[in-house]
Amino acid sequence: MGYPHPIHSSETPVLSTHFGVHEARTYAGWVARGGYEALRKALTMTPEQIVDEVKASGLRGRGGAGFPTGLKWSFMPKDDGKPHYLCCNADESEPGTFKDREILRWTPHALIEGCAIGALAIRAEVSYIYIRGEYTEPYHILQAAVDEAYAAGALGPNALGSGKRLEVFVHRGAGAYICGEETALMNSLEGRRGNPRIKPPFPAVSGLFGQPTTINNVETLAAVPHILNRGAAWYAGLCLGNPKSTGTKLISVCGHVQRPGTYEITMGLPMRELIYDACGGMLPGRTLKAVIPGGSSVPIMTPAEVDACVTDYEGIAAQGSLLGSGGMIVMDDSTDIVYQIMRLARFYAHESCAQCTNCREGTGWTTRILERIVRGEGKASDLDLLMDLAENMTGKTICVLSDSCATPVVSGIQKFRADFEAYLSGARAPALVGV
Amino acid sequence: MTVHETESHEPVFVGETLARLEALAPRYPTRMALLLPALWMVQEARGWVSDGAIHEVAALLELTPAYVRGVITFYTMYHTHPVGRHFIQVCTTSPCNLCGAEDVARALLEHTGCGELGTTSPDGRFTVMEVECLGACGFATPLIIDDDFIEGVTAAGVPAVLARYT
Numbered sequence: 356m357g358y359p360h361p362i363h364s365s366e367t368p369v370l371s372t373h374f375g376v377h378e379a380r381t382y383a384g385w386v387a388r389g390g391y392e393a394l395r396k397a398l399t400m401t402p403e404q405i406v407d408e409v410k411a412s413g414l415r416g417r418g419g420a421g422f423p424t425g426l427k428w429s430f431m432p433k434d435d436g437k438p439h440y441l442c443c444n445a446d447e448s449e450p451g452t453f454k455d456r457e458i459l460r461w462t463p464h465a466l467i468e469g470c471a472i473g474a475l476a477i478r479a480e481v482s483y484i485y486i487r488g489e490y491t492e493p494y495h496i497l498q499a500a501v502d503e504a505y506a507a508g509a510l511g512p513n514a515l516g517s518g519k520r521l522e523v524f525v526h527r528g529a530g531a532y533i534c535g536e537e538t539a540l541m542n543s544l545e546g547r548r549g550n551p552r553i554k555p556p557f558p559a560v561s562g563l564f565g566q567p568t569t570i571n572n573v574e575t576l577a578a579v580p581h582i583l584n585r586g587a588a589w590y591a592g593l594c595l596g597n598p599k600s601t602g603t604k605l606i607s608v609c610g611h612v613q614r615p616g617t618y619e620i621t622m623g624l625p626m627r628e629l630i631y632d633a634c635g636g637m638l639p640g641r642t643l644k645a646v647i648p649g650g651s652s653v654p655i656m657t658p659a660e661v662d663a664c665v666t667d668y669e670g671i672a673a674q675g676s677l678l679g680s681g682g683m684i685v686m687d688d689s690t691d692i693v694y695q696i697m698r699l700a701r702f703y704a705h706e707s708c709a710q711c712t713n714c715r716e717g718t719g720w721t722t723r724i725l726e727r728i729v730r731g732e733g734k735a736s737d738l739d740l741l742m743d744l745a746e747n748m749t750g751k752t753i754c755v756l757s758d759s760c761a762t763p764v765v766s767g768i769q770k771f772r773a774d775f776e777a778y779l780s781g782a783r784a785p786a787l788v789g790v
Numbered sequence: 791m792t793v794h795e796t797e798s799h800e801p802v803f804v805g806e807t808l809a810r811l812e813a814l815a816p817r818y819p820t821r822m823a824l825l826l827p828a829l830w831m832v833q834e835a836r837g838w839v840s841d842g843a844i845h846e847v848a849a850l851l852e853l854t855p856a857y858v859r860g861v862i863t864f865y866t867m868y869h870t871h872p873v874g875r876h877f878i879q880v881c882t883t884s885p886c887n888l889c890g891a892e893d894v895a896r897a898l899l900e901h902t903g904c905g906e907l908g909t910t911s912p913d914g915r916f917t918v919m920e921v922e923c924l925g926a927c928g929f930a931t932p933l934i935i936d937d938d939f940i941e942g943v944t945a946a947g948v949p950a951v952l953a954r955y956t
Binding site: 359438447448449450451452453456481487488489490491492522524526527528529530531532543544545546547548549564607608609610611615616617651682684686690694695698699702705706708789790 | 818819820822823824826827830851853864867868879882883885887889899907920921924925927928929934937938939
């Protein structure tokens with residue numbers, strides 16, 4: 356199993372430096388590459404010093420929301436006498452997103468070290484890495500790395516001889532997209548159905564097992580050792596002009612490009628350069644039709660928006676979409692976009708936990724209406740009906756799964772209306788739905 | 791707690807398996823948090839989670855069988871009925887769908903003899919299930935067969951993949 360591509364000149368390898376290097380997975384191999392030095396340093400720092408360093412780096416949550424990591428850590432209470440928990444969200448399930456998987460299977464110790472440092476920052480002794488059940492290979496690699504870290508004394512009651520207790524436990528999910536939502540993840544870890552919880556209380560007040568908890572994405576935590584090793588100023592300097600989006604970002608590119616895969620870019624790289632240079636552009640004879648840049652939950656972009664876009668939080672927002680998780684789905688002119696939006700709606704309908712009416716009913720209705728359009732049985736009023744439904748699915752529920760289903764439908768109808776109308780008028784032949 | 795046996799059930803959590811589960815207990819402040827790990831152990835040992843196993847796990851973790859059943863049915867990866875010797879999960883969500891995943895799923899149904907999604911082939915060898923995003927979108931189409939993660943499967947490549955599983 357080799358890493359699929361050599362580093363491209365448009366990339367800035369930081370997290371991905373050792374992707375594809377088997378030795379880097381082992382404890383000795385990681386230490387030989389400078390591993391666990393950052394944890395050693397963190398063990399000499401106060402929680403406030405770690406938080407300040409990460410704040411100064413400008414690191415923002417890489418799971419999708421982009422919330423400043425240091426600020427999130429600073430919300431944790433001090434001297435409250437309660438156990439604190441760090442949860443690492445390794446439930447990567449957002450369609451188009453497969454970047455954390457590379458960290459989990461190539462540099463598991465970067466994540467373990469990031470967890471340990473994050474735990475110190477929030478005054479926790481225990482970190483749980485919640486990994487999706489389907490990630491069988493990454494799970495075995497990660498668990499082996501954790502076992503090695505314990506055997507070497509980097510984790511345990513006396514981490515690296517510091518006298519401090521740092522535990523990292525790997526917990527397997529069992530197949531549920533919604534468990535990537537932070538409060539659903541906590542419920543699942545507690546042995547419950549993965550229903551999201553109403554906020555407030557926020558996790559920093561009452562999270563896992565009712566105790567103060569911080570939840571961070573894999574890529575976020577894996578960046579932390581680099582920041583401690585090389586300094587906040589170095590990390591903050593890794594941006595191409597926008598100081599609000601610093602550092603590097605793993606972008607997993609899939610769909611109709613010549614070289615799909617996970618690319619690490621400096622924030623601010625033109626999206627065109629990523630798609631056409633690093634990924635080799637479209638397949639021969641094809642042209643770009645649409646891009647979903649940040650996992651399936653963000654608005655669809657047109658080729659003109661892609662051309663004008665720089666790849667960072669603000670740059671993609673300026674083109675009407677979101678960086679999200681960095682899961683980029685590229686669609687060429689052969690794509691039946693109505694069919695693909697129908698398929699996305701079906702995904703959300705399948706994954707709805709069903710506790711909120713607007714989501715449970717809305718995702719199902721949206722799917723069935725889109726299916727009938729594809730089957731050639733749509734009505735002229737269906738597009739208005741879908742837009743009306745989408746409005747009732749946005750901002751009305753406990754979590755944003757419902758909003759996420761509405762997003763591609765709304766942006767699809769707004770930007771690719773002619774494709775829908777071709778089905779409705781009969782100009783496009785009906786298609787079979789499903790396998 | 792009384793266990794009402796609804797079928798003959800050979801306990802899973804004895805000896806080394808019980809010790810493995812109890813070794814996880816100190817990681818969590820509650821017994822309930824052992825539920826997902828316990829169910830994985832049941833499935834690993836028996837291939838599926840039977841009603842008898844549900845009662846056994848419930849008693850062991852001081853939960854009710856109804857509660858355990860409620861949790862199991864939330865997740866897609868626990869089998870509540872026996873499946874084929876090899877369990878195949880094929881992703882057909884949009885990124886893979888763009889790259890021909892539905893053709894791969896159809897080829898799997900044809901070459902396993904399953905005919906329909908969710909059913910077991912007449913020879914008991916395979917069960918094929920269509921699943922949502924497996925998180926390997928750049929390497930369409932991914933399959934999970936038993937514990938193996940297989941990337942880049944095409945419809946034409948299906949017979950060669952299946953040949954590895956007897």
